[in-house]
Amino acid sequence: MTDSTQAKKSLGGVPAEGLLSILLVLGISAACIAPFNHDTFINLVSLAFLAATPTMAILGILWDNNKPDAVGQLSQPAKGLALTGITILLGAVVFTLVMYLVGGGHGSTPMVTQYFIMSVVVVIWMVSIWQCWPMTLLSKDPLTVGVLTLIYAYLVAYVLWTIFFDYSILGQMGHPDYYEDIDPKGLFGLWTAAIFFVTAVGIIVVHFLFDLWPIDKLTRGAKQPFRGLIATIYILALAWLVQTIFIGALGMEPVEYMVRVPVCMMFGTFLVSNMMQFSLFSDHQQPIKGLLLLVCVVIAAMLVYELYRWASMLHTGGELATGPGGGFAQETWIASAMLGVTFPVIFIVSGFFGFWPIQRNNDQSIAD
Secondary structure, eight states, X not given: OOHHHHHHHHTTTOOHHHHHHXXXXXXXXXXXXXXXXXXXXXXXXXXXXXXHHXXXXXXXXXXXXOOSHHHHTOOTTHHHHHHHHHHHHHHHHHHHHHHHHTSTTOOSOHHHHHHHHHHHHHHHHHHHTSTTTTGGGTOOOHHHHHHHHHHHHHHHHHHHHHHHEEOHHHHHHTOTTOOGGGOOOOSEEHHHHHHHHHHHHHHHHHHGGGXXXXXXXXXXXXXXXXXXXXXXXXXXXXHHHHHIIIIIISOOOHHHXXXXXXXXXHHHHHHHTTTTTTOTTTTSOTTHXXXXXXXXXXXXXXXXXXXXXXXXXXXXXXOOOOTGGGTTHHHHHHHIIIIIIIHHHHIIIIIISTTTTHHHHHHHHHHO
């Protein structure tokens, strides 16, 4: 028995490299945040990562990190470097375009930030729920479908952002980053809309724990677009129910709820699934497997919230203000660090690099 095998057994079947990789992810994330002051991190660094996240979703969730073909055939670390390079290039293009086409050249504003968030929400929705329909009607080539879906997701995100987001309250408050010319003046206040959409995508991500089992059962093999429509109605209804329970019944402050529940649950899901190489409870069938994973995610979500709250104090030199009176400073920092920076780093470490060099080292020890 090798040391690697002993390590895995001592951890109750959890791959030792998964835990080591989580430490690596947290270390890389800290290295990306630490050199910058609070404002630069919130207004530039996290936005740059958000601009690249939809590309990561296409490369990872849709193409399983194997497209383009020339890149997919590379060995590590060349493959990881190539995928990271593609992401940085496209992310830079998207960042520049959004800053001028959506942000009107005003720089980092709440409008731009929430549009970036919507682009991540929509691309995950398009790939996992709609299975890239209707782009699949235009081409059968996976590469073409992926590129078209990425463009389509940004367009749909813009439409939804325009319809549902209203920033007028910032103008009434005299917010220094409010610009009326880029305010879509949609149906709902900025936080109301953002919290609902983040809740909805959080529900989608948590369903990954169940391999989308509830959605597959509900849609009963329906083809697109009927599968997408049925699943979307189900997700929206569930998002409303979850939000109503936590905010309405339990009385949580809405933005605090958004960070503690959907944001931390999404983050916990990727730690428990991707970083553990989808190995936990693999001998169980759905939905039991999903329920067991969900328990792990809830525990992880509570732990990472406290970890990132502590990290925010370490980074800024003191405890950030919370709630509307404090401008949601702490909540914004935690969400930006978790989903703005660490979430993409998870994609890079687990997907682009396939856990290299940790996985490579363990493979070598097993071979020996």
